Amino acid sequence: MKDVDINIAIKKNKRLADTYKYYGCKPEVEGPFDYLKDFVRDQFNKQYPKENFLVYWNEYNNLKDFKISDNVESVGGVSEQAHYIMRIITEYHFVQAFKAMKVDMNDPNVGGEKGTPYRITKMYTGNSLNDDSELLSGRWSDRPAIANFPNEQKQRFPITKRIDIVSVCSHHLAPFSTLFRDGAYALVSYIPDEKVLGISKLQRIVDWVSRRGHLQENLTKMIYDEISKAAETASVYVKLSGLVHTCESLRGTQSNEGSFSSEYYGGDFKDIDLRREVRGM
Template sequence: MTDQPFAHVDRTASEAAVRALLRGLGQNPDAPELRDTPARVAEFWAERLAGYGIDLSAELKPLPGDLAPVPVILERIPFVSTCEHHLAPFEGHATIGYLPGAGGTVGLSKLVRVVQAYAWRLQVQERMAQQIAEALQTYLRPAAWGVQLLAVHTCMGHRGVKTPDVPVRTTLLGGPWEANPPVPFRI
């Protein structure tokens, strides 16, 4: 799996960059209403990039016991991510699932953590879907799996073509689900 190491946010450098940006935009970063903005923005980005610090090998450990190999599908997991091209948010819902195989079954909240781990990074939707799929394959070794992201990108709605609320769907399927996907993955 192509996981990036934890990206430490240098708050001092981040605050200095925000101050410089404000000056570049013709604003006075020392004005009372902007004085705390650099620190708030640095904190915002530290939270926004927390996904780099999530260890999926620790999160995706199989549950003990002999569990029936039935499909596990979580629908409409909300996420917010950041477009790496414009540093603008995109948000939507993920549907992810798997048919347990050699890697066993994990707790449901762990699947949500997989989505969060990749959403809380600088990202593009296509790569995020691929990374989630790779995490399922690597750690769970499922008999079948599916990932579907449906998101709206503010970089498309607020700049360029200025066309808001156009959802983008990205779907990846593997194993027998590739030819015969369960209902939640059908378009």
Template structure:
């Protein structure tokens, strides 16, 4: 076990964070706007009106903002020591945050999927500020993504950050690629879970997690 302070981030943590600022020039943005304008026009949108003439520019800017998770989040660096230190009592103490709303773009069709995330962990030597769990969700959801991977990435980075005894992630989401196209399901809900450490080994902990989250199911 090891801890992180304000001035130290080990290579494993940085690799999991993928902390790298994107660099897109003004010339590139202008070029992309031209491509989008050509596509939208071909698909039937009239760009010669007051309400649509700036649509390609707004679309590219919105897409860039929606995928800002690729830039990382330096505010996730900080972890705190806890008084647990692996004591047996701490195995029974869950730290849970949720529902955390999220919005992401499916990497298969670049259409949105959205829903709620519940994150839980059992502390060992370190904890993080409770708001950092929301930041974790946003870090990985604000990218081109798939639901299953978001859960694995949240659990993986939380594991690297604080080395907990266990991690639980539950996600439920609507996928517009199913609601707007394809099978066109009316009210689909995709649910995924990730269990690590004590949660993987102990069905009672999984059940307690679902109960604490107010979810009508058990592990």
């Protein structure tokens, strides 16, 4: 990825702004990355030769910032093309960060067309809005389609599933997960009222919510909220047990013994005996 001469780019954009002001024209949306505009345009036109670059450049610049634990739907959503622009800008700045840290970008293990900056960008943004497999792809991927069905039997019994979970600490962008320790688990349970979810939908909801930046206790509550919304019931129980946070185990205190558990519940699960029963399933 080539460098951009920032001084030239800034002067060029200033001249354009002065021209717009002189003629009383409304300029294109200004953004913090206007110095990269020509560079991004070149990349965009290769990927989307039939699309109008300025439409999506303005869409990206108009996109509001949103919390690292939220999905882009919280600020109105984004097009695939504007997401691509975001990835180009992000990758460029990862290259600059590596250079600032004096990393040799000619090293074939780091540089190249799809080198480490590209891979990091993909890991933290996903490669498209359909990519739900990366560490922070839950910030950008589309909400999973969740079908629910009538509870024809009218039986109110806990539907429970133990699943694995992968998330990222919002302080260090380091993973925490059930996968790092035997016996760690994420448990989700709900008691249906009028609607029943397909059992695979619990995993889809948890994946979509967790693949963002979180504090574990906030993640637990967010999973509760999403399952409660999908199942249309307040009787939901979420427990994350024994998760290892690599921001603690691989750096800082470097503790191999530490793990973190959290839970959130509502409705019928305020009954401690019912929670114990579900944990024993």
